[in-house]
Amino acid sequence: MSIRHHPAETTLIAYAAGHLDEALSAIVASHLAVCPRCRGRSRLADGIGGELLDSAEPATLRDDALDAVLARIAGAGPETAEPAPRAGRHGVAAPLGQLLPERLSDIRWRTVGPGIRQARLGETGRDPEGLKLLKIAPGRSVPRHTHRGHEMTLIVSGSYTDELGRFQAGDIADLDGEVDHQPVSDTGEDCICIIATDAPLRFEGWVPRLMQPFVRI
Structure with a gap:
């Protein structure tokens, strides 16, 4: 799996600090399981936070405190060899992969728009609130939104293109209120994505806004 789009640095720092909600954390945890690059970045965030706590005094930090912390991390010695990343079901690692059925064709989809379907990840009802599975038919698009x-968004299969580029299986789209986009499924197969949000989307156009309370996106 070739991953070209990754979580933002601020997202990895928030994840390391425990500031992401359950749905967003599940996306990051599954990405870290298959992405050695981001595991290294996440460990660095953990290490900086831990070193800053260990060196904290009931007084103002010295101007060179951060440099000292980074020097201690750099001098910690070589790490043991990291095992090759292992993807789980459909290339998606736990905790998200275990919520997917063995066959994607077994997913119970519900139509929420022309060429767009939505489903819960697990039938047990234990999947985190704010976590959804979305299927976009070839050539179809999600209504423009911020x-x-x-x-x-974690791409499970297929791909889509939007204002930020092309996203394929394994890629992560990490978005905030500054992004206005319209993903379009750009191959001959369905684009299936796992989407985590901590607030409803803001659609453009009165029809998508009218439908939003019913489709719960």
Whole structure:
């Protein structure tokens, strides 16, 4: 799996600090399981946070405190060899992969718009609130929208193109309220995505806005 789009640095820092909600954290955790690059970045965020806590005193930090922390991390010695990343079901690692059925054709889809279907990840009802599965038919697009909060999208199969580029299986779209986009499924197969949000999307056009309370996107 070749991953070209990754979570933002600020997202990895928030994840390391425990500041992401359950749905967003599940996306990041599954990405870290298959992406050695982001695992290294996440460990660095953990290490910086831990070192800053260990060196904290009931007084103002010295001007060179951050440099000292980074030097200690750099001098910690070589790490043990990291095992090759292992993708789970459909290339999606736990915790999200275990919520997917063995066959994507077994998913119970519900139509929410022309060429667009939505489903819960798990039939047990234990999948985190704000976590959804979306299927976009070839050539179809999600209505143009921006975000009231944080949205992360993990591509399971197929691909889509929007104002930020092309996203394929394994890629992460990490978006906030500054992004206005319209993903279009751009191959001859369905684009299936796992989407996590901590607030409803903000659609353009009165029809999508009217339908939003019913489709719960």
